[in-house]
Amino acid sequence: MATDNEKGRVIRLEPRPLQRVDEPRPGRRPIPMLRARILQSAMELFGERGFEEVPIDEVAARAGVGKGSVYRQFGSKEQLYAASVIEGFVQLRNQIEAALSRAESIPERITAIVRHTLAYFWTRRQFFVLLRDPTKLPRAQEVRYRQERGRLSALISEVLHDGARRGLIRNDLDFDLMSEAMLGMIRGIQRYKADHVTLDDAVRTAVETFLYGSSIGLDGQ
Secondary structure, X not given: OEEEOOOOEEEOOOOOOOOOOOOOOOXXXXXXXXXXXXXXXXXXXXXXXXXXXXXXXXXXXXXXXXXXXXXXXXXXXXXXXXXXXXXXXXXXXXXXXXXXXXXXXXXXHHHHHHHHHHHHHHOOOOOOOOOOOHHHOOHHHHHHHHHHHHHHXXXXXXXXXXXXXOOOOOOOOXXXXXXXXXXXXXXXXXXXXXXXXOHHHHXXXXXXXXXXXXXXXXXXX
């Protein structure tokens, strides 16, 4: 409260409302879907060329934002890469879950997992050469990375458990190890496949090898 001495009136001064930290600054219009745009641009670029060859400036340019916006949203290039990998796992898992809801037999479900995983990796050869050391990430991001990676593996393991319950897959095997073996085989195909190998070739090879092996029997039959 303040007094106007010349006129003897009391003037009440209302306190100015504090601006919330998440409100846009006066005169600066918020950028729609800022974080999502940056993340999508990063995923595309990391998928095309890999971590070392993608500068933050290029991510910002593709997203149509300033370089500072990238750092304000993600903190560092390493954290942006980790966020891209995590989002990739989420997208892939959602695709697989949708495909599994339409598949009935165990071979169909295994094929759906292999096809969607390989298809997602097919044009992202560098992208899922996964984080070399997740422990270097901030703890919360490391935990999220491991959770999403684990959910993808668990999705495969559950299909194998279902196959064992139906009597179609041996029940004396470690299904968690089998799911990791499948992911390892898919990763190996993606990394070392020759240029002439098609997606259909890769899916057929992975599914046949995983479900039935490559042996034709000791008697040659």
